[in-house]
Amino acid sequence: NAGVMQNPRHLVRRRGQEARLRCSPMKGHSHVYWYRQLPEEGLKFMVYLQKENIIDESGMPKERFSAEFPKEGPSILRIQQVVRGDSAAYFCASSPGMSGSGEQYFGPGTRLTVT
Amino acid sequence: GENVEQHPSTLSVQEGDSAVIKCTYSDSASNYFPWYKQELGKGPQLIIDIRSNVGEKKDQRIAVTLNKTAKHFSLHITETQPEDSAVYFCAAGTGNQFYFGTGTSLTVIP
Numbered sequence: 001n002a003g004v005m006q007n008p009r010h011l012v013r014r015r016g017q018e019a020r021l022r023c024s025p026m027k028g029h030s031h032v033y034w035y036r037q038l039p040e041e042g043l044k045f046m047v048y049l050q051k052e053n054i055i056d057e058s059g060m061p062k063e064r065f066s067a068e069f070p071k072e073g074p075s076i077l078r079i080q081q082v083v084r085g086d087s088a089a090y091f092c093a094s095s096p097g098m099s100g101s102g103e104q105y106f107g108p109g110t111r112l113t114v115t
Numbered sequence: 116g117e118n119v120e121q122h123p124s125t126l127s128v129q130e131g132d133s134a135v136i137k138c139t140y141s142d143s144a145s146n147y148f149p150w151y152k153q154e155l156g157k158g159p160q161l162i163i164d165i166r167s168n169v170g171e172k173k174d175q176r177i178a179v180t181l182n183k184t185a186k187h188f189s190l191h192i193t194e195t196q197p198e199d200s201a202v203y204f205c206a207a208g209t210g211n212q213f214y215f216g217t218g219t220s221l222t223v224i225p
Contacts, residue, residue, distance in 0.1 A: 004158075006158075035215075041217060041218075042121075042204060042215040042216055042217040042218050043159065043204065043215040044215075045212070045214065045215075048212065056212060091158055091159070103149070103161060103164065104149075104161070104213075105161060106151070106158035106159045106160070106161075107158050108157055108158045109157075109158050
């Protein structure tokens, strides 16, 4: 049973370009979460999605960031017009979605570097 | 919202000794407390969790305790081994939403 998959593992973008990060949840999981981790810091919640629905985006910056989890295919975190401050590791987690279960399983992350 | 504090930020122990990491939380509604281990260059891995209806849970060399009255919970690793060296994160929350501590970098010295 494959775990959470993320690609690419490393992404380099110049300032002003767009970054697209992909996440495929574990088989049977219908909930996806995105987190950002800056060097030497903890994980900061960004957004929580179910298929075709954004449940909670309270951690997402208001501009340039968007996320989706379509009916078919992976979840996508999109960052438009990247700036150096966007450089971080972005982690995706998935859960079965049973109410109150809590368990989230993380992918290996995408390390975004903005030059 | 929930505020999770974690101490210490760094911890060094001799191989075979015990390691204890402590966390406090602010929201009394939190009822789920997972612990994650993150190795360099990898994603966090769930190692143990505890729910608010339980005071202690043990899995081999790892144990977690929860004091809901004081709003704190702790991770205990006994008989530490070099492969336990990693960053450990606590988290607290409800249902599908939780908040992470800032992490503890544990080094086990052979």
